[in-house]
Amino acid sequence: MSTSRRSFLRSAAGLALGGLSWRSRAENLLPRSERRVVVVGGGFGGAIAAKYLRLHDPSVDVVLIDRKTTYIACPFTNRVIAGLRDLAENTVGYDELAARHQITVLPTEVTAVDTAAKQVVTPGGAINYTRLVLSPGIDFRYDEIDGADPARTPEIMPHAWQAGEQTLLLRSQLAAMRSGGTVVMSIPLAPFRCPPGPYERVSLMAWYLKRTNPKSKIIVLDANPDIAAKARLFRAAWQQMYKGMVDYRPAQKVTRVILERRAVDTGAETIRGDVVNLIPPQKAAPLAFQAGVVGDDGKWCPVSQITFESRVPGIHVIGDSCIAGAMPKSAFSANSQGKVVALNMLAVMNGREPDAPAHVNVCYSYVNDREAMSVAGLYRVLGDNTVFVPQAGGLPTSYTELEGIQAASWFNNMLREMSS
Ligand SMILES: Cc1cc2nc3c(=O)[nH]c(=O)nc-3n(C[C@H](O)[C@H](O)[C@H](O)COP(=O)(O)OP(=O)(O)OC[C@H]3O[C@@H](n4cnc5c(N)ncnc54)[C@H](O)[C@@H]3O)c2cc1C
Known part of the structure; x- marks a missing residue:
């Protein structure tokens, strides 16, 4: 049983949780x-979403539920894998957010959504909602x-591809790899969480191995026809810094694994790795399936591009689980969608017409310990879709130390904004 689950059940038995007895917690509910x-x-x-709901309308009661007591963020975990960062620096709690905005934060698993009763079901009991926001992330196919x-x-x-133990496992496998060993990475067909993320990982693993294991190599099996984001700049970085070390192979989809041999198969060939970083194809998190908000593709959740309301009335889906047109599945996008869902859900609840949103997304990628590059995009609603606005974003000409500094600043701001 997880620690968060145990502490919730303990609280249900009347013991203290976060300084509050179960009775006062229940009253909060x-x-x-x-x-x-x-x-x-x-x-x-x-x-x-929870924070901005309370900021825009303090008369609305907000309950935020996560199965974990702290959140470990994915951005910058490629630096953890390269030994450049501690996972603790990626971890935030909810105490300040809860206290400042009077949000009731519950560390528990939501096992089901009862759409008829308008309740979420947890091991500690059911909780009623007027409206529900789901931002449960991803699962793997x-x-x-x-x-x-x-x-x-x-x-x-x-x-x-979910931060925490998996990050540390890949880090330790990389550090323990034999001299001259081979890392095999497989990248699924888009769409997946963080389009530039796999290629940043290739760069940072290569940066690390060049110093500690210079005869090793990285074979990248990409199911996509080409690098899915910032292709020109990643290619330049690998050519300039990691020549002979990164073997990038487009249109190579892994269809089979042989676990006992640590091998992957593409149909054309079987490749053994000393370390295998298998990033599987992805879909919405299990709760989205249980709640009945996944679309006909059986993978992701279609939503109104204005209110993020799903096919089930009263349930709004944001973040990686939803289909937001051309917006990438990123932390930056999820943050923007959190703000939009708060504003437009309140508009509907308060009898106002919701406005069609515009979104910005910027994704930074490091190519070594100091230098990074960004891709920026502006998105707007057109009909039933969210589309990329041409010539409103783009790529820099190269990766720079300045972008590395801006990336770190962006990430600190993101963590601060969501936890305070
Ligand atoms: C290696 C890597 C690097 C990345 N780098 C960047 C970057 O530089 N920039 C960027 O913008 N994005 C980046 N991303 C993408 C970013 O991490 C995701 O897009 C973002 O986390 C999506 O947010 P979300 O709210 O949809 O889901 P998540 O952040 O995954 O949050 C989902 C939460 O829901 C909880 N949950 C799920 N189901 C339940 C349940 N049934 N009951 C209770 N709790 C539940 C989970 O515990 C989790 O805390 C990166 C991702 C990876 C893997």
């Missing part, structure tokens, strides 16, 4: 008003890879 929004998922989307399973495969071939 009584709506302060007629209207309560429950937000499930305290990541980049959910924590921001292991069923599309022969020989793979969600329990055993990540222990042998870590994905490190």
Whole structure:
């Protein structure tokens, strides 16, 4: 049983949790008003939605639920894998957010959404909602890879695509790899969480291995026809800094794994790795499936591009789980969607017409310990879709130390904004 689950159950038995007895917690759970929004998922989307709901309308009661007591963020975990950062620096709690905005934060698993009763179900009891925001992140489509399973495969071939133990496992495998060993990384077909993320990981692993294991190499099996983001700049970085070390192979989809041999198969060839970083294809988190908000593609959640309301009335989906047109699945996007869902859900609840939003997204990628590059995009609603606004964003001409500094500053601001 996880620590967060245990502490919730302990609280239910009457013991203290976060300085509050279960009785006062339960009283907190009584709506302060007629209207309560429950937000499930305290990541980049959910924590921001909860905060901005309270900032825009303090008369609305907000309950934020996450299965964990602290949030470990994914951005900058590629630096953890390269030994440049401690995972603790990626970790934030909810105490300040809860106290400053009078948000009731519950560390528990939501096991189901009862759409008829308008309740979320947890091991400690059911909680009523007027409206529900889901920002539960992603899950993996292991069923599309022969020989793979969600329990055993990540222990042998870590994905490190959800931050925490998986990040540390890949880090330790890389550090322990034999001299001259081979890392095999597989990248799924888009869309997936953080389009430039795999290529940043290639760069930072290469930076690390060049210093500690110079005869090693990285074979990148990319299911996509080309590098999915910042292609020109990643190619230049690998050519200039990691020539002979990075072997990038486009249009190579891993269809089978042989766990006991630590090997992957593309149909054309079987490749053995000393370390295998298998990033599987992705889909919305399990709770989205249970709540019935996943679309006909069986993967992601279609939503109104204005209110983020899903196919189930009263349930709004944001972040990586939702389909937001051309917006990438990123922390920056989830943050923007959190703000929009707060404003436009309140507009609907308060009888006002919601406004069509515009969004910005900027994604930074490091190519070595100091230098980074960004890609920026502006997005607007056109009909039923969110589209990229041409010539409103773009790429820099090269990676620079200045962008490395800006990336660190952006990330600190993101963590501060969601936790205070
Ligand atoms: C290696 C890597 C690097 C990245 N770098 C960047 C970057 O530089 N810039 C950028 O913008 N993005 C980056 N991203 C992407 C970013 O991390 C995600 O897009 C972002 O986390 C999505 O936010 P979210 O709120 O949708 O989901 P998450 O952040 O995953 O949050 C979901 C939360 O929901 C909780 N939850 C789920 N189900 C339940 C349940 N049933 N009950 C209770 N709680 C539940 C989980 O515990 C979790 O805390 C990166 C991702 C990776 C993997």
